[in-house]
Amino acid sequence: DAGVIQSPRxxxxxxxxxxxxxxxxxxxxxxxxxxxxxxxxxxxLLIYFNNNVxxxxxxxxxxxxxxxxxxxxxxxxxxQPSEPRDSAVYFCASSFGxxxxxxxxxxxxxxxxxx
Amino acid sequence: xxxxxxxxxxSVREGDSSVINCTYTDSSSxxxxxxxxxxxxxxxxxxxxxxxxxxxxxQRLTVLLNKKDKHLSLRIxxxxxxxxxxxxxxxxDTGRRALTFGSGTRLQVQP
Numbered sequence: 001d002a003g004v005i006q007s008p009r010x011x012x013x014x015x016x017x018x019x020x021x022x023x024x025x026x027x028x029x030x031x032x033x034x035x036x037x038x039x040x041x042x043x044x045l046l047i048y049f050n051n052n053v054x055x056x057x058x059x060x061x062x063x064x065x066x067x068x069x070x071x072x073x074x075x076x077x078x079x080q081p082s083e084p085r086d087s088a089v090y091f092c093a094s095s096f097g098x099x100x101x102x103x104x105x106x107x108x109x110x111x112x113x114x115x
Numbered sequence: 116x117x118x119x120x121x122x123x124x125x126s127v128r129e130g131d132s133s134v135i136n137c138t139y140t141d142s143s144s145x146x147x148x149x150x151x152x153x154x155x156x157x158x159x160x161x162x163x164x165x166x167x168x169x170x171x172x173x174q175r176l177t178v179l180l181n182k183k184d185k186h187l188s189l190r191i192x193x194x195x196x197x198x199x200x201x202x203x204x205x206x207x208d209t210g211r212r213a214l215t216f217g218s219g220t221r222l223q224v225q226p
Contacts, residue, residue: 004157031212041218043158043203056213091157097212101146101165104214106157 003037004107006051006092012113021110024073033093033104034067043091049075050097059111082114120203121217128225133191135220137204140185144206147180148214149189152201161189161202191222199224 005024013019025032033048047057052069060067064083069075079086089111093104118140139147142205145166150158164171164178164187171178177190191198201221205214 025161035211039151042218045213045215048213050118050212056211093158095212102212103160103163106150108155 003078004045004092004105005096006107007111008089008110010111010113013082013113014115015083015093016080016081017114019082019086019112019114021077021090021092023075023077023092023107025075026105027073029072029094029096029105031095031102031104032042032069032075033095034075035093036088036108037086037091037093046090049086079112082112084114087114088114117118119204119206119215119217121202121220123218126223126225127194129194129196131194131216132209133189133194133198133222133224134139135191135202135204135222137187137189137217138185139187139204139206139217141206141208141215141216142185143210144185145208146206147178147187148203148207149176150203150205152203152215152219155201156201158203159187164189175217194224196224196226 007022034046034051045059047067049069059062067077089109091109093106095102121137147161149161152158179188201219203219204217208217
């Protein structure tokens, strides 16, 4: 398996533009997580899905952020409109939740810069 | 809410042991994890410990858990330059699937 795949790896955009980040989880995993990493706030959960259904979106900063998971092999995180404070590394992770310990496998991240 | 704290930086010499410490506040934490992040990469799980254990050893890695003090540590024996990275402590409980991460400890290994 190729692991969790994220695209693009780097994104530079201007304030006000729409940004779409993409994630392909590991095949067979039923949990998908979006995290954001910044110097100021560290790693924080944005949202996670179970079987394509959003379970906890309490970490989504505001209405400018939205996430979807139309099927088991694809998820998007959209920011519209983007702002400079959204600059961060966005990680997608997936896991198989059979109960108890569940190892989350992380993608390489998308480094977003909003000018 | 849950809170996980770590010291920010640790410098050791190659061959020495490294000990990275972590404290957490959630008394219902069930699983505690150590992840490693190398520059420009995602996080890689190193090891984890269940809350009813107090120690786990895996090759050069030893995890100690003091549940009473809510203190977790990661000891790396015979530290190598390739161990230079940021190490994150994380926790979760049976009611949550998402992880709560500490701020990360940057380990610098000097030759």
